[in-house]
Amino acid sequence: MDKIVEIARFTYPADAQPLMALLRSEGIECYLRNELSSQIMAGYVDVGGARVEILESDVPRAMKIMEEGGYDLPREDQQAEPVEQVAGFARHIPFLRKYPLEKQIMILFVIVAVFLALVIYFGSLISSN
Numbered sequence: 001m002d003k004i005v006e007i008a009r010f011t012y013p014a015d016a017q018p019l020m021a022l023l024r025s026e027g028i029e030c031y032l033r034n035e036l037s038s039q040i041m042a043g044y045v046d047v048g049g050a051r052v053e054i055l056e057s058d059v060p061r062a063m064k065i066m067e068e069g070g071y072d073l074p075r076e077d078q079q080a081e082p083v084e085q086v087a088g089f090a091r092h093i094p095f096l097r098k099y100p101l102e103k104q105i106m107i108l109f110v111i112v113a114v115f116l117a118l119v120i121y122f123g124s125l126i127s128s129n
Helices: 013-025 035-040 056-068 082-090 101-128
Strands: 004-010 030-033 050-055
Touching (some): 004 056, 013 056, 035 101
């Protein structure tokens, strides 16, 4: 069973569509990860952009297609991005470990929003007395 691996990352999901169309036209099945979370949270949290992912067995062929198409190929010596470093923090929270990064961020966002709503609600109750 093949793993799914990232081959490209784009700030906006729409920027990934030409590459995905190129790969699909060559018979390579590809997926767009973080599409929704990068659209919803673009101004608030950096989720690492939209990621084009394919099966590991298709990587050599996809890299050749990308190179011929004029895309920048990822370097093997690239350091981890800040979003991956932040993901390490979320892995220390037991109930979040089983979720992918974008869901971890969404869950944390909802928890903070609920907490703030409760603080505002109880603060208004105290100030009205």
